[in-house]
Amino acid sequence: MDEQRKDILRMLAEGKITADEADQLIAALERDQPASAGPGSAAGPKGRLKYLRVVVDATEDGTPTKVNIRVPLQLLRAGVRLAALIPPQALGEANAQLSKSGVPIDLTQLKPEQLEELIEALDEMTIEVDQPDTKVRVFCE
Amino acid sequence: MMPQLLTVRVNRSRGRRPIRIWVPVLPVALILSPLLILAVGVVAVACAVYRISVLRALGTSWRILSALPGTRLDVATGNTAFLVSIR
Secondary structure, eight states: HHHHHHHHHHHHHHHSSSSSHHHHHHHHHHHHHHHHHOOOSSSSSTTOOEEEEEEEEEETEEEEEEEEEEEHHHHHHHHHHHHHTOOOOHHHHHHHHHHHHTTTOOGGGHHHHHHHHOOOOOTEEEEEEEETTTOOOOOOH | OOOOOEEEEOOTTTSSSOOOEEEEHHHHHHHTTTHHHHHHHHHHHHHHHHTHHHHHHHHHHHHHHOOHHHHEEEEEEEEEEEEEOOO
């Protein structure tokens, strides 16, 4: 990709193309970049993954149990916005309870933008728990 | 877009017919609109008490409602299965 960009810049320097044409070519290259990403790339183009899936396959007392949950990522984003509406006094109480439980997280320091980033990063997350009688998979699709 | 159809399916133990319920959300919401208006009033009062912007709270609630389509919960254990799907 860098080579193609260099070629465009070289053509611009040699006067074979105008600055506008070079701009259009570079923009076209950037548009093609996500599509040309190989299967080895960590995640597809942003916005392609729409759901968070939780799949549990377990056996309890010889009875097979299957759980299949699909949650739209959009719902998580909306939930994050709802969390931003929690009044400060409730957050203070939640902080106290979290500290008591050994999870010293200050929820008042969490900004909606950070939570949004967290949701965005879920795209690349896959959790797999594999035990003899239980299999759990959490992933985005 | 707000949810259009809520589907609930319950497969009970063997020999019993499964229960299937389809709930068209919009008509049910229209029928229950007096209760919904009452609920919005209660939410507005709660927001005022806790000093939260009513518009922001209602906007966020609408956003959550709009994000529900596509949600699916499927639990099966032994001969019993339970499915909730929102479209």
